[in-house]
Amino acid sequence: MIALIQPSVDPAVxxxxxxxxxxxxxxxxxASFVAAAFxxxxxxxxxxxxxxxxxxxxxxxxxxxxxxxRLGFAVAWVAACVAIGxxxxxxxxxxxxxxxxxxxxxxxxxxxxxMVGVLGAAVAIAALAVDWPDRDAASVSAVLTxxxxxxxxxxxxxxxxxxxxxxxxxxxxALALAALTATLxxxxxxxxxxxxxxxxxxxxxxxxxxxxxxLERGHGPWIEPLEEDAP
Amino acid sequence: xDPYLGPVAGALLAAFxxxxxxxxxxxxxxxxxxxxxxxxxxxxxxxxxxxxxDNEVALDPATAxxxxxxxxxxxxxxxxxxxxxAGGSQFFAAANAPSPVLVHAPPTWAALVARASTLLLIASxxxxxTLAAALAVSLLDxxxxxxxxxxxxxxxxxxxxxxxxxPALLSVARGPSEPFGVGxxxxxxxxxxxxxxxxxxxxxxxxxxxVPAVAIxxxxxxxxxxxxxxxxxxxxxxxxxxxxxxxxxxxxxxxxGALVFAPAPWALVAFALAGVLALPGAPxxxxxxxxxxxxxxxxxxxxxxTLSRVAHGAWIVILAALPIVMIPPEAGALRGSMxxxxxxxxxxxxxxxxxxxxxxxxxxxxTASAPVQAA
Numbered sequence: 075m076i077a078l079i080q081p082s083v084d085p086a087v088x089x090x091x092x093x094x095x096x097x098x099x100x101x102x103x104x105a106s107f108v109a110a111a112f113x114x115x116x117x118x119x120x121x122x123x124x125x126x127x128x129x130x131x132x133x134x135x136x137x138x139x140x141x142x143x144r145l146g147f148a149v150a151w152v153a154a155c156v157a158i159g160x161x162x163x164x165x166x167x168x169x170x171x172x173x174x175x176x177x178x179x180x181x182x183x184x185x186x187x188x189m190v191g192v193l194g195a196a197v198a199i200a201a202l203a204v205d206w207p208d209r210d211a212a213s214v215s216a217v218l219t220x221x222x223x224x225x226x227x228x229x230x231x232x233x234x235x236x237x238x239x240x241x242x243x244x245x246x247x248a249l250a251l252a253a254l255t256a257t258l259x260x261x262x263x264x265x266x267x268x269x270x271x272x273x274x275x276x277x278x279x280x281x282x283x284x285x286x287x288x289l290e291r292g293h294g295p296w297i298e299p300l301e302e303d304a305p
Numbered sequence: 306x307d308p309y310l311g312p313v314a315g316a317l318l319a320a321f322x323x324x325x326x327x328x329x330x331x332x333x334x335x336x337x338x339x340x341x342x343x344x345x346x347x348x349x350x351x352x353x354x355x356x357x358x359d360n361e362v363a364l365d366p367a368t369a370x371x372x373x374x375x376x377x378x379x380x381x382x383x384x385x386x387x388x389x390x391a392g393g394s395q396f397f398a399a400a401n402a403p404s405p406v407l408v409h410a411p412p413t414w415a416a417l418v419a420r421a422s423t424l425l426l427i428a429s430x431x432x433x434x435t436l437a438a439a440l441a442v443s444l445l446d447x448x449x450x451x452x453x454x455x456x457x458x459x460x461x462x463x464x465x466x467x468x469x470x471x472p473a474l475l476s477v478a479r480g481p482s483e484p485f486g487v488g489x490x491x492x493x494x495x496x497x498x499x500x501x502x503x504x505x506x507x508x509x510x511x512x513x514x515x516v517p518a519v520a521i522x523x524x525x526x527x528x529x530x531x532x533x534x535x536x537x538x539x540x541x542x543x544x545x546x547x548x549x550x551x552x553x554x555x556x557x558x559x560x561x562g563a564l565v566f567a568p569a570p571w572a573l574v575a576f577a578l579a580g581v582l583a584l585p586g587a588p589x590x591x592x593x594x595x596x597x598x599x600x601x602x603x604x605x606x607x608x609x610x611t612l613s614r615v616a617h618g619a620w621i622v623i624l625a626a627l628p629i630v631m632i633p634p635e636a637g638a639l640r641g642s643m644x645x646x647x648x649x650x651x652x653x654x655x656x657x658x659x660x661x662x663x664x665x666x667x668x669x670x671x672t673a674s675a676p677v678q679a680a
Binding site for chain 2: 118123127135136138139155165166282283
């Protein structure tokens, strides 16, 4: 009788527990996620760019722990470059008379979280079909880190209203994709990841150029503050 | 990642100390009561809390950066860095070498305590040596400038700098109030300097090549200045910081290109020369892209000014030492170490002397370059 009422551990939970986790990568990945979340929720692009640089640096440490130090350097490098561009682009608002120099707040947060949640669940179910216990601890943890950063970037893309934040969110997605590619067990994975980083750099600077052009011409939500923001 | 943990811990320690000095980190904010008050305040003010600096209007069109040229430069710098890392430059290849934390034995409490104490030691050493290096550079710089003034006739006399004022870090005088982002930028600037210095020390101690870590930290300098310029609520300060960020960004392709081609002798020299222009420090007057001589000279806040001067001095040592570290060492542990230390000292003195000569002959008259108080 006693055996009948003992709660059984869900097989999925037990499976996750048995995965070969790497605490060092999870810690650096968590730092990167926190910095990225801070960057994507700041209303001041200057502060967002500083936090974005920190997020890139922590993701670089994750890749260094994975044995891909060169790629880690490139990730942190691209993040810092895009961050400089974001801060300089945001400074263009000083040229627009009456511009508040404050990014509008997030929109449709619940909807974005629900969408990313559904997507995340679908990816997780598919991922559980892979025989992960055969992979090394570093790869499994790096995949989780990259997935979390990608999800944060996607939430940013869905919720942010002004160009600079959108570019930061899109670049975060690209950096997460590069980190994910680096975990693939193929010799060409590092080359693909480097190409993705080059793509991220070009998309980031191109997007910032578009944002700057819109800002200089007085278009876009940035210089039309939300009603709730109006003094 | 393992060899980078010490420098990262040093950077965190530096960030904490700088945050305390700037008043960004306040110990009372660590109390639960403070957080409860913040929560209640946030609920009371509905979804959006508009702080006074949120409602700033565009203050001065002249402070807006030339953004399209800067973005083209940023794309070039980003691609150069990715190409350097992917292309197999030997110093970036060394970034793959660091041993991971994972290879260490399973964590027991004793092992964790031993490891934490080691990291704390490295972090404290990196932090204190950064301050010491900045102080030594300040004293050496003044001595060289005075020596030159005695023996070399000047083309145009440059004003003497004031000595590095370390006690200003404990100053309660804050200067004009600025937004959180400016303090955050100063913290990032100081922490990245300590990180680079720590990586250099680890590299000198037999660790992996410090080149990638130093390169990232040097690129964090324009990030900090650009962010501080964007957040600044004083047009004069915004202009000076923007000029500094643009100057540092403009030379970034040169020094990253030089690092990719190192250890070719021309590349090492190009790195040091370009690095001098990338040093932390805002010009004393707007529109000037002259190399900085010692931190943010026109900054009215004593803590920010001192932090920038410490970063400036420490970066001079890093710039002089990095090319030396990249040259293969001599055989023999003791003789090699002594030669390395001697070379670094000579390189620092040579760099400072070259700077002093340029300053003595190229600088405009003191009346034109007198610091402008941005208050």
